[in-house]
Amino acid sequence: xxxxxxxxxxxxxxxxxxxxxxxxxxxxxxxxxxxxxxxxxxxxxxxxxxxxxxxxxxxxxxxxxxxxxxxxxxxxxxxxxxxxxxxxxxxxxxxxxxxxxxxxxxxxxxxxxxxxxxxxxxxxxxxxxxxxxxxxxxxxxxxxxxxxxxxxxxxxxxxxxxxxxxxxxxxxxxxxxxxxxxxxxxxxxxxxxxxxxxxxxxxxxxxxxxxxxxxxxxxxxx
Amino acid sequence: xxxxxxxxxxxxxxxxxxxxxxxxxxxxxxxxxxxxxxxxxxxxxxxxxxxxxxxxxxxxxxxxxxxxxxxxxxxxxxxxxxxxxxxxxxxxxxxxxxxxxxxxxxxxxxxxxxxxxxxxxxxxxxxxxxxxxxxxxxxxxxxxxxxxxxxxxxxxxxxxxxxxxxxxxxxxxxxxxxxxxxxxxxxxxxxxxxxxxxxxxxxxxxxxxxxxxxxxxxxxxxxxxxxxxxxxxxxxxxxxxxxxxxxxxxxxxxxxxxxxxxxxxxxxxxxxxxxxxxxxxxxxxxxxxxxxxxxxxxxxxxxxxxxxxxxxxxxxxxxxxxxxxxxxxxxxxxxxxxxxxxxxxxxxxxxxxxxxxxxxxxxxxxxxxxxxxxxxxxxxxxxxxxxxxxxxxxxxxxxxxxxxxxxxxxxxxxxxxxxxxxxxxxxxxxxxxxxxxxxxxxxxxxxxxxxxxxxxxxxxxxxxxxxxxxxxxxxxxxxxxxxxxxxxxxxxxxxxxxxxxxxxxxxxxxxxxxxxxxxxxxxxxxxxxxxxxxxxxxxxxxxxxxxxxxxxxxxxxxxxxxxxxxxxxxxxxxxxxxxx
Ligand SMILES: Cc1cc2nc3c(=O)[nH]c(=O)nc-3n(C[C@H](O)[C@H](O)[C@H](O)COP(=O)(O)OP(=O)(O)OC[C@H]3O[C@@H](n4cnc5c(N)ncnc54)[C@H](O)[C@@H]3O)c2cc1C
Ligand code: SF4
Numbered sequence: 001x002x003x004x005x006x007x008x009x010x011x012x013x014x015x016x017x018x019x020x021x022x023x024x025x026x027x028x029x030x031x032x033x034x035x036x037x038x039x040x041x042x043x044x045x046x047x048x049x050x051x052x053x054x055x056x057x058x059x060x061x062x063x064x065x066x067x068x069x070x071x072x073x074x075x076x077x078x079x080x081x082x083x084x085x086x087x088x089x090x091x092x093x094x095x096x097x098x099x100x101x102x103x104x105x106x107x108x109x110x111x112x113x114x115x116x117x118x119x120x121x122x123x124x125x126x127x128x129x130x131x132x133x134x135x136x137x138x139x140x141x142x143x144x145x146x147x148x149x150x151x152x153x154x155x156x157x158x159x160x161x162x163x164x165x166x167x168x169x170x171x172x173x174x175x176x177x178x179x180x181x182x183x184x185x186x187x188x189x190x191x192x193x194x195x196x197x198x199x200x201x202x203x204x205x206x207x208x209x210x211x212x213x214x215x216x217x218x219x220x221x222x
Numbered sequence: 223x224x225x226x227x228x229x230x231x232x233x234x235x236x237x238x239x240x241x242x243x244x245x246x247x248x249x250x251x252x253x254x255x256x257x258x259x260x261x262x263x264x265x266x267x268x269x270x271x272x273x274x275x276x277x278x279x280x281x282x283x284x285x286x287x288x289x290x291x292x293x294x295x296x297x298x299x300x301x302x303x304x305x306x307x308x309x310x311x312x313x314x315x316x317x318x319x320x321x322x323x324x325x326x327x328x329x330x331x332x333x334x335x336x337x338x339x340x341x342x343x344x345x346x347x348x349x350x351x352x353x354x355x356x357x358x359x360x361x362x363x364x365x366x367x368x369x370x371x372x373x374x375x376x377x378x379x380x381x382x383x384x385x386x387x388x389x390x391x392x393x394x395x396x397x398x399x400x401x402x403x404x405x406x407x408x409x410x411x412x413x414x415x416x417x418x419x420x421x422x423x424x425x426x427x428x429x430x431x432x433x434x435x436x437x438x439x440x441x442x443x444x445x446x447x448x449x450x451x452x453x454x455x456x457x458x459x460x461x462x463x464x465x466x467x468x469x470x471x472x473x474x475x476x477x478x479x480x481x482x483x484x485x486x487x488x489x490x491x492x493x494x495x496x497x498x499x500x501x502x503x504x505x506x507x508x509x510x511x512x513x514x515x516x517x518x519x520x521x522x523x524x525x526x527x528x529x530x531x532x533x534x535x536x537x538x539x540x541x542x543x544x545x546x547x548x549x550x551x552x553x554x555x556x557x558x559x560x561x562x563x564x565x566x567x568x569x570x571x572x573x574x575x576x577x578x579x580x581x582x583x584x585x586x587x588x589x590x591x592x593x594x595x596x597x598x599x600x601x602x603x604x605x606x607x608x609x610x611x612x613x614x615x616x617x618x619x620x621x622x623x624x625x626x627x628x629x630x631x632x633x634x635x636x637x638x639x640x641x642x643x644x645x646x647x648x649x650x651x652x653x654x655x656x657x658x659x660x661x662x663x664x665x666x667x668x669x670x671x672x673x674x675x676x677x678x679x680x681x682x683x684x685x686x687x688x689x690x691x692x693x694x695x696x697x698x699x700x701x702x703x704x705x706x707x708x709x710x711x712x713x714x715x716x717x718x719x720x721x722x723x724x725x726x727x728x729x730x731x732x733x734x735x736x737x738x739x740x741x742x743x744x745x746x747x748x749x750x751x752x753x754x755x756x757x758x759x760x761x762x763x764x765x766x767x768x769x770x771x772x773x774x775x776x777x778x779x780x781x782x783x784x785x786x787x788x789x790x791x792x793x794x795x796x797x798x799x800x801x802x
Contacts (some may be wrong), residue, residue: 001771001787001792002770002771002772004770004771004772004775005770005771005772005787005792006775007774007775007789007792008775009789009791010789010792010796013793013796013797014796014800016799017796017797017800017801019796019800034680034745034770034772035660035746035770036743036745036772037745037747037770037771037772040743040772040775040776044775044776054776113475115780117778117779120776120777120778121737121739121778123776124739124740124743124776124777124778125739127742127743128742128743157726161618162737169319
């Protein structure tokens, strides 16, 4: 299977099922049996890594490496080193940003957003934007693309968490902010954006903080 | 048994929500065959224990250990079990699918089972061979791999091979010696050829050359014969002063638009050969190059041809604009050209002096080596220079540091000839995009594989030869041209193409929004956007698809999938691995 086939959701799925590390090894650039499969593989694994580490996974648990079939020793070294790094951390939830049960919950949010349109569209445009540019002919650097993706990851994770919380009960913005560990004005901005999309609605006011609840099925969040 | 202490699981590369194994699919009957491979596997792994383990896996109804699964006896055991046990999935745990998958698939088909309901697990290369020293771990890994294979087999769907008609016509782009040779080879086999040449004449670089090494024949004569044959061949339709405007399609079905002085013509072909050659690097700014007193080898050949050559003191400088920071490669033909032209000068006037200032001499092959020796016998002088201390061209002399003598020499000259490399054709980038084929770092066309497929592109149905690939001597260009024509004749002769159905499929047409994200990333041009009754939708061209899976991993609405590598199948394997 070409690394180009690796869907970022597959990597999330592995961690959800208790993998302690995921290593994707492809051919060297320019040497890919599928021409540019490894280039796309690296971008997709890169996205998965960013999303998963944003929600708390240690970056030492995901790696994209390259190795040719003639580099047996290099392969052994890559795997040994990666394995060593993961062993030092221990099972999932150790050395990560969160203990296992909370991390698991976040990982499932990560998988959901990796399956959603927004991130997939931008990551699908990655190569075109850094080579040919967008429809206005603006060419972006890798760095600019990753920065854009980082911002989307942040928005997507926050939006999904908010929908999850508000799907269960009505919560005041200040409490939401505490649960999400985000500044209250940022949370209010996300909530107002969701309100405009008619996904949440004002439920009342607690002290001086507005309280919101989800309307309609939470699964609708795009 | 101790395994993976402290409980750590590292998933290797190979995404719904039930844990694997909880689902005992109804009517799925899997047979697992564990191969000993003589002692290749059984010598290191405990095959009976592996077979016993396989029996415990969900949906597995039959397990058999074979001495050699690929032997007639082994194959018969698979066939009998399919019939006797009503198997509808087969898993063989043995060696590499590269060598044995076709055989096992065929055996399944012979027993009436769809060959794509077969899954292969490699416990030899990946277990017994690499873990000879860690047998227990190797054994456990074999069980993991079989568990994953069984998990995938459960979800496999039958597939049908894909067949497509072949347009028996061909297109050759470039009318140099390579293009003419390929066109004639195809035409002589009875195929209709369209030969496209950009300039008004056929012949390419050879039109401007004098004598050719190593055979010392006249370039004019060599091409005159070929041009004559091309022009008179009933199967060749020649377009001169023409360029490719557009190419669309895939192997067997290319739609080509050619523009001749603004007039367009369209036709269809099944295969394409790229023979667009290369250009001679013009050394502006190197060694006082002026095209008069300091000229290129290419210009020297023109002087020979027009019989205007009269110089008595010639200094040639090799690797001008080659093997440097900008162009790291060796152009290969310039040393031979310098040797050849040194001999020509000496033969015309033995009194004339010829100095060749070189970094390394590239004169490979017995004939070229013999020419090199002969030039020395005739008195051509070779002086090695150091890239760090390059020669200096003055008005009537050339200064060069002789690194053996350890001092600077000043050579008289009335002509300086610069050996410049062949550089990639100016249209390469445009053509590479039109045909979706790749270029190397120097913008020459890049073959599919240096050793295994030197004349093919990764894209099926497109082939390459001659200078378009890399600077070549005529002999090499002709061999490649004949080879490329042979490669191109294979699909032409078959008439229909049969390809593996492990390709991209639009699994969810409703979901597809025809955005084209996937079209832009497909390395093989195997996807296109088509207007359908349901609006803009992606269309997969199965014969062009190689099943890399980039599209499926990219599609933002999950509309595309890869047969036998669906998200569900791969995720199931991941879960199966982690449930062990
Ligand atoms: C100075 C010099 C001396 C040499 N001496 C020798 C020698 O003695 N012995 C030897 O073996 N080799 C020699 N060579 C090498 C020889 O020239 C090549 O081997 C030969 O030219 C290769 O032929 P080709 O058909 O691949 O490319 P080319 O000769 O470059 O022909 C390519 C053709 O394609 C056409 N073309 C380009 N782009 C397009 C397009 N987009 N559409 C349509 N047509 C296009 C070009 O107009 C040209 O006609 C010498 C080369 C040089 C520069
Ligand atoms: S063939 Fe000779 S002159 Fe040309 S680049 Fe190679 S070494 Fe230099």
